[in-house]
Amino acid sequence: xxxxxxxxxxxxxxxxxxxxxxxxxxxxxxxxxxxxxxxxxxxxxxxxxxxxxxxxxxxxxxxxxxxxxxxxxxxxxxxxxxxxxxxxxxxxxxxxxxxxxxxxxxxxxxxxxxxxxxxxxxxxxxxxxxxxxxxxxxxxxxxxxxxxxxxxxxxxxxxxxxxxxx
Numbered sequence: 001x002x003x004x005x006x007x008x009x010x011x012x013x014x015x016x017x018x019x020x021x022x023x024x025x026x027x028x029x030x031x032x033x034x035x036x037x038x039x040x041x042x043x044x045x046x047x048x049x050x051x052x053x054x055x056x057x058x059x060x061x062x063x064x065x066x067x068x069x070x071x072x073x074x075x076x077x078x079x080x081x082x083x084x085x086x087x088x089x090x091x092x093x094x095x096x097x098x099x100x101x102x103x104x105x106x107x108x109x110x111x112x113x114x115x116x117x118x119x120x121x122x123x124x125x126x127x128x129x130x131x132x133x134x135x136x137x138x139x140x141x142x143x144x145x146x147x148x149x150x151x152x153x154x155x156x157x158x159x160x161x162x163x164x165x166x
Contacts, residue, residue, distance in 0.1 A: 070127055
């Protein structure tokens, strides 16, 4: 079997930056529905087309092809008093960017990470942690199976439905 539209593909992967520094060791396999369902970056999906179990690809991606350009407008400084007592750098909160249209609240909700703290201020960053980085993905196909009718109609895989015989 090979990777084709409406197959569920399992990948072992790792991600490094353009200097070769490890960004993501891929501790857990990546399982996605192949065929334009936006389950994976389009460049990786394109590279995986027609691959078989055991085959690998290396995909180099610029920021706009991966997690986006870094947007300084998504960095906010907020009063410390608005946050829980147990606040730490790295904690995450949902929020709406300043100036977002209230009618599209669901569209505009971002995950903000606490990146700095001072006595009375907290710096929040709504950018993805890998935004602005050029990345190199190395992916190896470890399993391929036909997608179920339900997965195809829903446009994504269903966790727990996959038997990994490795």
